[in-house]
Amino acid sequence: MEYQSGRSLEELAAFVAVVEANGFTAAARAMRARKATLSARVQELEQRLGVSLLVRTTRSLRLTDEGRAYFEHARRSLAAARDAEAVVALARSKPSGLLRITTSSALAGALLESVITPYLARYPDVVVELDTSARRVDLAREGFDLAIRVGPLDDSSLVARRLGTATGGYYASPRYLDRRGVPARPEELGHHETIVVAREEGPKDWPFVAGSRTRSIAVRPRLSVGSFELAAQAAAAGAGIVRAPLYFVRPFLSKKRLVQVLKEWTPQGFDVHAVFPPGGTLVPKTRVFLDMLAAWFTRNGSCA
Structure with a gap:
């Protein structure tokens, strides 16, 4: 059985339209096509398949058993073809x-x-x-x-x-660490000045890991700012220890204005x-x- 994609899609479209409209006249009106053209397409489809898909009378139209089974597949195939065309059209259109x-x-x-x-x-x-x-x-x-x-x-x-992956850690300036010492364990943060990005008052929880366990340490910030950019700048200026994403501290790390602390206790990204x-x-x-x-x-x- 020879398969011609262009004509086959026309046959599918005609057959699906006739079944959904429950008649050739209504389908022709919906598709703005000639009734004779739709009838010819459906007949060509039946001849190519070698089965009758529709039982036609002067007053009614019904699907045969083969037609009912074929209709479900035909409708999905036609929808897939339209979706494929929509993908191409979207790819060529301009974002707006x-x-x-x-x-x-x-x-x-x-x-x-x-x-x-x-x-x-x-x-x-x-x-x-x-x-x-x-x-x-x-x-x-x-x-x-x-x-x-x-x-x-x-x-x-x-x-x-x-x-x-989002990565980050805890950072401080060498000047601050020379003055206050390098914390060896998260519990020592209670004796350090910390910087947070937050607006509300009160203690903040910073996460740490020990082996497979995760725990939080409450810190009471000495400085609270509205963005990570400001927090990184403040830490580089020696205001304290900051918890920040790597993106914001990277410029200061490259210039050695910040160094990482508590690395072995820092969660992975x-x-x-x-x-x-x-x-x-x-x-x-x-x-x-x-x-x-x-x-x-x-x-x-x-x-x-």
């Missing part, structure tokens, strides 16, 4: 519209200059809304296109793409994922941003 992103303030600071600003410059028809609230956003219900999340994922209904609601092909604005985001993580490795 509002892109809503949610992530932590730490990652937002790292990505703003390196990914988001170049993205806006490259695609002038896109507007970006960046959410950095501490709460876990419901992407589908609140209309967000993309979330960038650190750590284990707790919603299996979402689609995720791993980007890299967490996976970073781009997460988006299910629902098929990503639209261009999201797909392009995701590609730029993945490329940045590839270039920088474990840097968040």
Whole structure:
């Protein structure tokens, strides 16, 4: 049996349309086609398959057993073909519209200059809304296109793409350590000045590991600031010990203005994922941003 893809799709479309419209006349009207053309396509399909798919009378139309089985497969095949065309059309279209992103303030600071600003410059028809609230956003219900999340994922209904690893640690300036000494154990932080990124008052918990166990140590900060950039600058200036992602302290480490402390007690990094609601092909604005985001993580490795 010879299979011709172009004509076969026309036959499939005609057959599915006739069954869904429950008649040739209604299908012709819906497809804006001639009734005779649809009838010819269905007849050609039946001849090619060697079976009758429809029982036609002057007043009714019904599927044969073979037609009923074929219809379910034909409808799925036709939908898949349309989806494939939609993928190509989306790939060729220009990113535009509002892109809503949610992530932590730490990652937002790292990505703003390196990914988001170049993205806006490259695609002038896109507007970006960046959410950095501490709460876990419901992407589908609140209309967000993309979330960038650190750590284990707790919603299996979402689609995720791993980007890299978020690493960091505890850092202080050599000047501060010469003055106050190098802590050997996390418990010694109670005798040190610490810097945190927070607005609320009271003690903060810093995580540490000992073998396979994880524990938290409460620290009472001497300095509280609103961003990791400021926290890293304060630590480099000798204000105390800071817990920060590697991205923000790396420039100070390279100039030896900061050194890492309590390294053997520092937890390993967490996976970073781009997460988006299910629902098929990503639209261009999201797909392009995701590609730029993945490329940045590839270039920088474990840097968040």
